[in-house]
Amino acid sequence: MFLRFILLVSLSVVVLLADSKKLSKDLAGAARGSVVQVLVQFERRPTSADLASILVKGGVIKRSMASIRAVALSLPADALVSLAAQPGVAYISLDRQIVGSMDYTGPATGADTALQYGYDGAGVTVAVIDSGIANHKDLGHGSSSRVVYSESFLGAGKGNTEDRYGHGTHIAGIIGGDGLFSDGMLRGIAPKARLVDLQALDANGVGTDSSVIHALQRAIELKDVYGIKVVNLSLGRPVMESYTLDPLCQAVEAAWKAGLTVVVAAGNAGRYGFPGSGGYWTITAPGNDPYVITVGAMKTMHTPGRGDDLIASYSSKGPTLIDGVVKPDLVAPGNLVKSLSAGHDSTLYRAAPANAVNIGPGGKYLQLSGTSMAAAAVSGAVALLLKNEPYLSPDQIKVRLMKTATKNFPGSSVTVDPSTGRTYRSQHDVFTVGAGYLDIMAAMTDGSRAYGPAQSPVAVRTDSGAVTVAPALVSAWTLSGGMLDVWGTQVFQTGGASAAWGSSAAWGSSAAWGSSAAWGSSAAWGSSAAWGSSAAWGSSVALNGETDR
Numbered sequence: 054m055f056l057r058f059i060l061l062v063s064l065s066v067v068v069l070l071a072d073s074k075k076l077s078k079d080l081a082g083a084a085r086g087s088v089v090q091v092l093v094q095f096e097r098r099p100t101s102a103d104l105a106s107i108l109v110k111g112g113v114i115k116r117s118m119a120s121i122r123a124v125a126l127s128l129p130a131d132a133l134v135s136l137a138a139q140p141g142v143a144y145i146s147l148d149r150q151i152v153g154s155m156d157y158t159g160p161a162t163g164a165d166t167a168l169q170y171g172y173d174g175a176g177v178t179v180a181v182i183d184s185g186i187a188n189h190k191d192l193g194h195g196s197s198s199r200v201v202y203s204e205s206f207l208g209a210g211k212g213n214t215e216d217r218y219g220h221g222t223h224i225a226g227i228i229g230g231d232g233l234f235s236d237g238m239l240r241g242i243a244p245k246a247r248l249v250d251l252q253a254l255d256a257n258g259v260g261t262d263s264s265v266i267h268a269l270q271r272a273i274e275l276k277d278v279y280g281i282k283v284v285n286l287s288l289g290r291p292v293m294e295s296y297t298l299d300p301l302c303q304a305v306e307a308a309w310k311a312g313l314t315v316v317v318a319a320g321n322a323g324r325y326g327f328p329g330s331g332g333y334w335t336i337t338a339p340g341n342d343p344y345v346i347t348v349g350a351m352k353t354m355h356t357p358g359r360g361d362d363l364i365a366s367y368s369s370k371g372p373t374l375i376d377g378v379v380k381p382d383l384v385a386p387g388n389l390v391k392s393l394s395a396g397h398d399s400t401l402y403r404a405a406p407a408n409a410v411n412i413g414p415g416g417k418y419l420q421l422s423g424t425s426m427a428a429a430a431v432s433g434a435v436a437l438l439l440k441n442e443p444y445l446s447p448d449q450i451k452v453r454l455m456k457t458a459t460k461n462f463p464g465s466s467v468t469v470d471p472s473t474g475r476t477y478r479s480q481h482d483v484f485t486v487g488a489g490y491l492d493i494m495a496a497m498t499d500g501s502r503a504y505g506p507a508q509s510p511v512a513v514r515t516d517s518g519a520v521t522v523a524p525a526l527v528s529a530w531t532l533s534g535g536m537l538d539v540w541g542t543q544v545f546q547t548g549g550a551s552a553a554w555g556s557s558a559a560w561g562s563s564a565a566w567g568s569s570a571a572w573g574s575s576a577a578w579g580s581s582a583a584w585g586s587s588a589a590w591g592s593s594v595a596l597n598g599e600t601d602r
Contacts, residue, residue, distance in 0.1 A: 174243025183221030219399030226393030242433025289337030350387025387427030458489030
């Protein structure tokens with residue numbers, strides 16, 4: 054009898070441990086007796102019986118997200134283990150908070166030249182999942198507004214999509230502002246593109262996994278109604294688990310597979326990361342997903358030419374935590390970008406009134422920095438490409454932009470923060486600049502079409518400590534000219550001082566690459582200590598940008 058009792062206890066412990074694998078690590082600290090906000094993913098579409106069992110456990114269902122077979126709910130923390138043990142439950146994660154990640158931008162990317170040839174994004178619709186889009190005449194007005202649909206996913210006040218933060222309006226201007234109030238000086242990349250406003254961030258630039266996932270689901274539902282072809286996500290949060298489990302990543306994959314090109318900011322933590330990392334491993338979610346186009350930020354150096362442009366030291370670097378995906382995919386102008394302001398009452402304007410741009414009527418433009426702005430530039434570029442070739446798939450667009458990206462960079466650059474005096478050195482390697490610098494005209498005139506899926510490859514650390522890149526056996530990288538055709542000949546050198554890859558600072562440093570913590574240990578990502586202060590993640594906007602010197 055005693056032996057049977059021990060076996061039963063042992064069996065229950067095994068079951069408990071198995072079920073705990075279905076719980077995200079950040080749920081481990083949930084206090085007994087508390088109520089937690091979670092996302093529950095199911096192995097198949099949840100049935101009425103599944104939902105009824107949640108109610109029995111004291112759960113309150115807030116949203117259903119069919120695109121990823123999930124529901125958002127509040128639940129007593131004491132019921133987490135029993136819910137994880139329920140048949141059909143695949144994974145339970147915290148409903149985490151998410152924050153929001155053209156004078157020289159147009160010339161630097163080639164958008165101005167594209168406009169001269171009539172490429173303006175007309176007929177293409179971009180969904181902007183952000184803090185809302187203000188009523189700005191650079192986006193049309195009244196019945197002529199190019200913002201063709203607006204909806205909020207913030208819960209309280211859902212009917213009001215006013216941009217109280219100011220981030221979404223700035224992003225919308227980079228994508229599709231026509232420069233009306235600035236006599237064309239501050240024009241967006243695709244000045245005739247239409248916009249769908251899906252508000253998922255509040256007046257402080259904060260949202261949740263569920264608000265963003267719900268917005269992504271709506272973009273899929275509306276894609277044929279409004280002709281949505283592109284989704285811009287200038288936002289992110291820390292990576293907490295593999296992209297294969299992360300509900301936010303699963304949602305962007307669903308949008309990608311539905312035919313939407315999803316463009317995501319890389320994050321602004323390139324100066325941080327865990328101790329000794331040199332800012333590598335700091336890509337935020339959902340930019341860590343291999344399907345999407347993840348974008349880092351360049352500095353235009355206040356010149357229209359691209360020859361002197363450098364990476365912004367705050368731009369997050371790859372590879373991604375947990376999975377080691379090679380990111381970012383490419384870079385675009387993101388530092389000190391002038392675009393639309395949501396007005397004097399918006400949070401960002403009040404936080405940095407000195408960033409107001411004195412062109413046209415007061416309060417209409419604002420200067421901001423970050424990978425958020427770089428992602429918007431790429432979304433505009435995708436709109437131009439789709440205007441020219443409307444039948445390109447998301448995978449073909451990704452390969453085209455990466456293949457044609459400019460690959461001429463210096464080996465490294467140095468930035469001195471004027472406010473702190475600290476020096477930051479950046480290597481222009483593949484985990485910093487990806488496949489290169491956005492070149493719109495090169496992409497428009499390339500004409501090639503890739504075959505196969507374009508998931509970003511994975512960085513693999515061998516037993517000897519060497520790091521190599523492993524694409525899927527059947528992919529666009531192996532079927533469409535090979536990886537060298539996309540990343541360039543310098544990228545895969547393993548020694549010397551090649552600009553894009555070979556620097557020993559990026560690959561040889563035991564501090565950055567020798568630690569097993571970086572390759573999957575919770576020590577690398579499970580606590581705020583690993584990432585420095587929360588200020589490193591506080592917004593995908595760097596208000597004061599970076600001096601161009």
